[in-house]
Amino acid sequence: MQSSDQSGVREREGRFVARVHHMRTLGGALSALLVAAVLAGNDAPAWTWALWAFNGFAWPLLARWLTHRAHEPKLAAQRHLVIDSAAAGAWIALMQFNLVPSAVLLVMATMDKIAVGGWRFVARTTPALLVACVLVSAALGFPVGLESSMTGILATLPFLIVYPLVLATITYELGRHVSAKNRQLRRLNRIDALTGLRNRRGWNEALAAELARHARTRRPAVLMLVDVDNLKEVNDNHGHIAGDEVLRNVARVLEICARDIDTPARYGGDEFGVLLAETGLQGALRVAERVRTTFLAERPEEAVLQNCTLSIGLAEVDLAVVTADEWLQRADGAMYRAKAAGRNRVESDMTLACQRPR
Numbered sequence: 206m207q208s209s210d211q212s213g214v215r216e217r218e219g220r221f222v223a224r225v226h227h228m229r230t231l232g233g234a235l236s237a238l239l240v241a242a243v244l245a246g247n248d249a250p251a252w253t254w255a256l257w258a259f260n261g262f263a264w265p266l267l268a269r270w271l272t273h274r275a276h277e278p279k280l281a282a283q284r285h286l287v288i289d290s291a292a293a294g295a296w297i298a299l300m301q302f303n304l305v306p307s308a309v310l311l312v313m314a315t316m317d318k319i320a321v322g323g324w325r326f327v328a329r330t331t332p333a334l335l336v337a338c339v340l341v342s343a344a345l346g347f348p349v350g351l352e353s354s355m356t357g358i359l360a361t362l363p364f365l366i367v368y369p370l371v372l373a374t375i376t377y378e379l380g381r382h383v384s385a386k387n388r389q390l391r392r393l394n395r396i397d398a399l400t401g402l403r404n405r406r407g408w409n410e411a412l413a414a415e416l417a418r419h420a421r422t423r424r425p426a427v428l429m430l431v432d433v434d435n436l437k438e439v440n441d442n443h444g445h446i447a448g449d450e451v452l453r454n455v456a457r458v459l460e461i462c463a464r465d466i467d468t469p470a471r472y473g474g475d476e477f478g479v480l481l482a483e484t485g486l487q488g489a490l491r492v493a494e495r496v497r498t499t500f501l502a503e504r505p506e507e508a509v510l511q512n513c514t515l516s517i518g519l520a521e522v523d524l525a526v527v528t529a530d531e532w533l534q535r536a537d538g539a540m541y542r543a544k545a546a547g548r549n550r551v552e553s554d555m556t557l558a559c560q561r562p563r
Contacts, residue, residue: 218279222272224375225282228317229289230265231371235364236296236310237261242360243300247350253299260292286321290314290330294338301350302342309361313368320372397471399449400456408470411480412529415468419522426482427489428536430518431455431496433475434548438511447507454508455515458500462492478536486521486553493517493551501549514549516540521554 237257244253268285275281293314297307314334318327342348395407403411415426433455440448452475459469459479468480479496481489497515504513518540526532535554543552 218277222269222278222282225286225321226265226269226272228320228372228375229268229285232289232313232317232364232368233261233265235368236293236313239306239309239357239360239364240296240300242354242357243303243306246354246357247301249299256299260296264292283322283326286318286326287330287333290318291333291337294334294336295341298338298342298345301345301348303353303357304351305353305358306361309364313364316369316372320376400453400471402456402459402477403468403470405470405473408468408472408478408480409529411468411470412532415480415482416522416526416529416532424483425485426480426522427484427486428520428522428532429479429481429489429493429496430472430533430536430540431459431477431479432516432540432544433477434514434516434544435511436475436513439507439513442511443507447505450505451508451513454504455500458496458503462496462499486519489519489521490551490553493519497549497551516543516548517551518543519551519553 237260240257240261244257268282268288272278272281272285293310297310300307300310311334315327315331318330322329395403395410397404412428418424419426433451436448436451439451452471455477456469456471459477463469463479463481466482467484468482470478470480472478479492481492484492497517500515507513518536518538520532520535520539522532526535539552539554543550546552
């Protein structure tokens with residue numbers, strides 16, 4: 206289990222590192238365009254262009270290589286994002302605070318930090334941006350040239366258009382992935398891990414829905430409760446692995462005998478249930494008998510040795526049933542009558558069924 210958890214963490218960190226790399230590569234290329242337009246207008250020296258080439262095109266590859274070599278890739282990726290913020294501050298100073306390109310670079314550098322870790326992460330990276338900006342500007346003598354040329358403004362357009370669209374697309378895909386995971390978790394919360402059938406929670410939801418449908422349409426439905434006789438003896442004499450195999454066998458039998466519109470479930474412990482939709486009591490009796498005999502034919506050897514059988518109780522919904530609990534109590538009573546009558550048999554809630562309103 207621990208190895209599986211670690212593998213999941215590494216997979217998530219790998220996806221995070223890949224997203225950061227893709228955005229850094231795109232952002233580096235687009236920011237290089239707007240920075241180049243300003244540097245060219247300011248007649249920047251050759252060393253500035255060397256830094257420009259490194260930061261725009263070599264740094265994304267170096268950051269990726271360093272991240273993959275790090276013991277904790279996610280932390281390394283976050284540290285490199287701090288360096289990205291410092292680089293943005295340095296370029297704002299090198300552009301002499303040219304208004305439009307500097308504002309665009311500042312906003313985009315903040316936007317990707319918000320996408321990664323929210324405003325708290327922005328608070329962690331902003332000091333690096335401010336310090337780098339002040340230090341570089343001080344080293345250059347605090348030059349300021351706020352006026353933006355048309356070339357500089359046009360050079361910001363690819364950054365303004367492409368980067369937000371790509372970031373929004375990534376955010377959307379992440380949202381879809383999270384939604385899919387949440388749906389999967391909700392489904393797993395309603396599935397019994399041992400048998401693959403619905404668990405008690407999932408089945409109770411199905412019962413409530415079927416009861417509401419009956420109140421609207423008066424269409425028939427029958428509740429079947431199944432108890433595995435002598436399962437304790439299987440566990441005691443052959444081990445819980447053998448007992449689990451018996452439970453899985455019961456689940457397979459229920460799935461074989463049920464239709465697509467029926468809902469089999471593991472109700473709890475050694476009890477199972479099947480919600481038989483669009484079925485009256487006579488049809489449910491035939492299904493229950495098929496379940497009982499199919500299990501006898503297919504049960505494991507350990508179940509045969511311990512005389513492991515099924516006791517089944519049936520209850521048809523009617524106007525006297527107001528809640529799912531009342532429906533369950535009727536089926537449960539029928540099931541215990543089957544056990545009291547010698548087990549390995551089917552009983553129905555005939556008395557109350559005969560008294561239902563007509």
